[in-house]
Amino acid sequence: GNSVTQMEGPVTLSEEAFLTINCTYTATGYPSLFWYVQYPGEGLQLLLKATKADDKGSNKGFEATYRKETTSFHLEKGSVQVSDSAVYFCALSDLGYGGSQGNLIFGKGTKLSVKP
């Protein structure tokens, strides 16, 4: 079945460091890919998305490119801030319910802590 694997945390970085959180997926068809972020005590917020191969999603300085050949969607940011401290989830849309949209399958999450 479809699945998402992301690097385990926690990840601790100093402010202005470069961030990479790896995400790989297994899927049939052509799912959309997402990164969601969860700040402490809050629900999930969409960070960025890509709907087809070679698309690059970007938001708030974060980027991820949909790589079909390596089945990856790694999250990157050139210079992290303390305010980026959160849990990041990679997800793919499961299109197995006969329509254009199914449920999302999430990875286990990667906790990022950024120190001043």
Place this chain on the structure above:
Amino acid sequence: ETGVTQSPTHLIKTRGQQVTLRCSSQSGHNTVSWYQQALGQGPQFIFQYYREEENGRGNFPPRFSGLQFPNYSSELNVNALELDDSALYLCASSQKSGTGELFFGEGSRLTVL
């Protein structure tokens, strides 16, 4: 634009009891999905409702049930609560014809003692 709202935000139940969680979807959205997020884990899909009918279900037993109302709001009901049901329950709304993007509420934190 009104976002997804959930109630209650926190609740405590004892094993064997029943619980109902509520969700109001974002304006213009016709699909509601429910997820269970255990501590330190990613959200797990429970089920999805579209046009007041269940439109997909994850690996959860029948004691997890739901409803969607004509105004697209939704309820999640869990019977015969077990200790392992302690989790954050997330509601998400979306458009059926969309790209799969979900808009989440802040969740209902359920503790089963």
